Amino acid sequence: MAAYNHRAAGRKPPHPGRSDRESNPVSGGIRDDESLPLGQGLANREARDGLTMYNSRAAPAKRWYAPVQDDKPEWPPISGELALFADGRLAELLGIAPSAAVESALRSALADPVAAVIANPGKRIRAQLVTMTYRLFHDDRAASFAAAKQCRECADVVEFIHAGSLIVDDIEDGSQLRRGRPAVHVEYGLPLALNAGNWLYFWPLEVLKDSGLSRDQLISVYEHCHRTLLRAHFGQAIDLGAKVNHLPQSSVAEVCFASIKLKTGALTGFAALLGGAVAGLSETLLTVLDDFGVDLGIALQMFDDLGNVIGKCDPLKRYDDLLLSRPSWVWACAAQLSDAYAYEAFLAAVVRLPDATLLEKWLDSHDLIAVARKSAREHLELAFARLERRLAAHDIAWSARAFNELRQLGEEIAVAYG
Numbered sequence: 574m575a576a577y578n579h580r581a582a583g584r585k586p587p588h589p590g591r592s593d594r595e596s597n598p599v600s601g602g603i604r605d606d607e608s609l610p611l612g613q614g615l616a617n618r619e620a621r622d623g624l625t626m627y628n629s630r631a632a633p634a635k636r637w638y639a640p641v642q643d644d645k646p647e648w649p650p651i652s653g654e655l656a657l658f659a660d661g662r663l664a665e666l667l668g669i670a671p672s673a674a675v676e677s678a679l680r681s682a683l684a685d686p687v688a689a690v691i692a693n694p695g696k697r698i699r700a701q702l703v704t705m706t707y708r709l710f711h712d713d714r715a716a717s718f719a720a721a722k723q724c725r726e727c728a729d730v731v732e733f734i735h736a737g738s739l740i741v742d743d744i745e746d747g748s749q750l751r752r753g754r755p756a757v758h759v760e761y762g763l764p765l766a767l768n769a770g771n772w773l774y775f776w777p778l779e780v781l782k783d784s785g786l787s788r789d790q791l792i793s794v795y796e797h798c799h800r801t802l803l804r805a806h807f808g809q810a811i812d813l814g815a816k817v818n819h820l821p822q823s824s825v826a827e828v829c830f831a832s833i834k835l836k837t838g839a840l841t842g843f844a845a846l847l848g849g850a851v852a853g854l855s856e857t858l859l860t861v862l863d864d865f866g867v868d869l870g871i872a873l874q875m876f877d878d879l880g881n882v883i884g885k886c887d888p889l890k891r892y893d894d895l896l897l898s899r900p901s902w903v904w905a906c907a908a909q910l911s912d913a914y915a916y917e918a919f920l921a922a923v924v925r926l927p928d929a930t931l932l933e934k935w936l937d938s939h940d941l942i943a944v945a946r947k948s949a950r951e952h953l954e955l956a957f958a959r960l961e962r963r964l965a966a967h968d969i970a971w972s973a974r975a976f977n978e979l980r981q982l983g984e985e986i987a988v989a990y991g
Contacts, residue, residue, distance in 0.1 A: 844866055919939075
């Protein structure tokens with residue numbers, strides 16, 4: 574199984590005496606204390622009446638069972654509504670009573686560009702993650718109206734931030750399309766698109782204020798949101814500034830991994846944490862969920878990078894990561910698993926793009942697609958193994974069925990992207 578880079582992720586190094594194989598983020602092994610086989614424990618806890626809830630520190634026979642729930646609940650949809658022009662909200666935010674002309678200007682210059690990206694949703698993986706991590710600890714009973722509202726609001730928060738990042742990302746990359754439609758800066762012009770993208774980083778803070786979270790919960794979530802945005806921008810800086818074709822071969826993998834963790838992992842971690850915040854978990858458990866979300870986001874980006882090379886996700890953007898020399902998992906695998914001569918041949922093939930003849934021959938001869946897919950799969954499996962191991966170390970009941978639904982989300986990621 575491929576190694577998780579614990580140093581890059583801020584984990585403890587291996588115990589003295591153990592083989593240190595974690596410096597290579599592409600190949601190697603995982604630490605002995607992190608090698609719990611995927612699903613071990615869950616497979617041996619037989620669900621009765623459809624759902625098993627258990628306390629991991631209790632004796633094996635001591636379990637809690639929830640009632641039968643035949644229908645899988647639907648995840649709350651992302652509203653896409655800014656609630657900006659209702660009930661005097663705009664006047665409160667502006668500090669003035671806006672005239673009809675001011676409101677009209679804001680609708681055309683801000684609300685319309687924002688609506689363009691919100692109305693063209695993706696798979697909403699992060700939004701689903703909010704509800705799923707909430708249900709991981711509350712699947713034994715129907716969610717209250719307040720909890721359902723909080724999950725929906727928090728899901729919107731994550732999707733708004735993600736939407737803003739997509740607008741800005743398309744500007745910085747010069748992308749003309751987003752999910753098969755003209756990018757926002759193409760449709761509305763760069764100035765309006767840039768302002769709308771930046772605004773979407775701030776609007777979620779207002780959404781959170783109306784979510785019904787307690788003051789203490791809000792303060793904690795605000796701190797995590799600030800850290801998430803900071804880390805994501807660090808990751809974007811690496812993504813934009815580190816031209817991997819100019820890096821020493823020995824540095825490519827670590828730079829790519831850092832970019833993936835910061836740019837994608839940070840927001841996915843925040844999504845997982847938000848579900849735990851709604852569930853009222855301690856900071857210790859919020860950290861567990863945050864770390865899991867980061868791990869899941871890393872796997873998601875690995876599969877997404879793979880999908881860009883094979884043309885699965887968006888054929889019109891095939892090879893964009895290579896053409897733009899951006900940090901990606903395929904670059905990391907090529908650099909880490911090739912000798913110097915082979916890597917030079919890889920770089921030469923990339924230079925020939927969009928003529929992919931040489932590149933496809935290189936990828937086939939080195940079996941790189943299979944290697945990258947296997948490595949991404951192993952990172953995905955490790956994310957769930959780590960989560961299960963860490964949950965088992967805490968004296969708290971959690972839902973085996975909700976855990977399995979999380980794993981199913983992971984499978985959907987693997988199939989959809991890679």
